[in-house]
Amino acid sequence: MTMTPEQATWFSGIFNRLVANVDQVLLGKTFVIRLGFTALLSDGHLLLEDFPGTGKTSFARAISQSVAGSSSRIQFTPDLLPGDITGVSIYNQVVSDFEFHRGPIFANIVLADEINRASPKTQSALLEVMEEGHVTVDGVTHPVGAPFMVIATQNPIEQAGTYRLPEAQLDRFIMKASIGYPDHASTLRILEGAGVKAHETTVPAIVTAEVVAEMSQLARMVHVDPTINDYVGRLVESTRTVPEVRLGASVRGALALIRTAKTLAAASGRHYVIPDDVKALAEPVLAHRLVIDPEAEFDGVTAPSIMSQILMETPPPSERQSV
Template identity: 70%
Template sequence: MNAASQPSMTDEQAAWFSQVFGRLVENVEQVVLGKAHVVKLAFASLLTGGHLLLEDYPGTGKTSLARALAQTVGGHSGRIQFTPDLLPGDVTGMSVYDQASRRFEFHRGPVFATVLLADEINRASPKTQSALLEVMEEGQVTVDGVTHPVDDPFMVIATQNPVEQAGTYRLPEAQLDRFLMKSSLGYPDQASTLRILQGARVRSHHVELDPVVDLRTLQEMAVIARMPHTDDALLDYITRLVEETRNAPEVRLGVSVRGALGLVRAATTWAAVEGRSYVTPDDVKTLATPVLAHRLVLDPEAEFDGVTAASVIGRILIDVRPPAERLPR
């Protein structure tokens, strides 16, 4: 569907979307305490049709987040602990010979889930990591020449440990580019830690959340998330941001076209989250770091000097002038 035939978003749809989205976040916050912004990013990724990379320390609630997201939308979660001996078939599933029927039958792997947690993804070999590339991009897996579609919606939440690097494989740029956003849960604040300790007798993975919506409603929300209007001036703004990442002296490889498209789509979803039928520069600024930073490849000397991808994006947001706040609708 092209821009001319894209249906416009009504105020009623915007208000309904924002209200239901808030209920989704509140439901997950019963389990993942004090991390509302990361939860919002996770749901925005899901509704945009993207995937989330969490670079986090152990014990920060990554598994709880994946389970809570799936339960909240009436789906189911899968989990894969990535290890050096993990095989591609352990991810996608494999064909097994059935002696009774005398034919091969496909046994589905854990990738067939609404929300898949790929824990410590950088511990598996590149061959096994590549098993996720097709499903993340096309929503399907191909085994023995037969294509099997996964759930709709489908989302990968992958994690990697930023501290322990022994026995890990650096994620290639092509794989990082397939994650819509990168974020971090981090440790909870003091008040949230106290609440967690007060409920320590109930283990978080034993908590069953009631679904707020069903999968059909979630699919309707995904359609509405594409409706907010993005003015050409904002598209030009995103183009200039992306171009600046390619010209920055600290950057060896800038943001790809896929990254620019991801920022447009994520900002469109974020406008719906805020209950608006149009995208503003603030939507772009809010999502620029989680959508763009992990796609940058920094110059080794800049990394040695302590420069981070997030700091580069932050400087670019200051240097590149946004369009006027009040854009024509």
């Protein structure tokens, strides 16, 4: 079943209201906000690589408030244990049995702050829940509910005492983005509200969790022309043939690009995907999945620059079949 034009209009209206709502907190960052909600409605997770103080925590909190959901924040440190994230089973002497005490991962929006500061063992505690939406403790599976989204952050400057995320975990994030510093006009607006602390700023709820789940289902129904699938396939295959790349994008990356393109199309009021949807998301979705050759990286070659070159060299489809 394919999304109808009326459903696309309804989807776009709510999506734009959500973006405008968070824009009250994260001033001048509309594109990043759109990426965040695109990841949420694509049932994915977002990795933010940014400097301290750019509004990452406020961003995550505003998204959870907009969808009337719960939020939690996990500060990743070298001594953090997997049980500190997922929860632990504690023996209850009254009932003579173990009881599961839920960890902070049981929330709609989870901010994993400075994720690369924790050990690989602790980082791996997120692999199952990010892929399957549940955690398994002592052989018992506990679903985290829906909607569920992990917004992880890492500092691109300071590397001392950090553990680089393995490729398998980077692949779990549907996209990677950067908030960056605000422009001058936005900075002035922020300074005008300097009397209000960041954690005191709230935004009203726009939709319920049930509506978010419905929108996620609708996004999957957006029509994708075979020529678009071919375009995405050619883009992904091109990442594997670039001499400077040791490991190209996976099939999971191709699927992620299609899923997010569907959501972005619906957010634009269309019930079908166009090449511009793919182009807009190719770098956020695919760049972090590339492993650059160390020598090329030393020479200043970056994954985003490679993706830009691939987009220029890969011609998009010129026409599509009727929807």
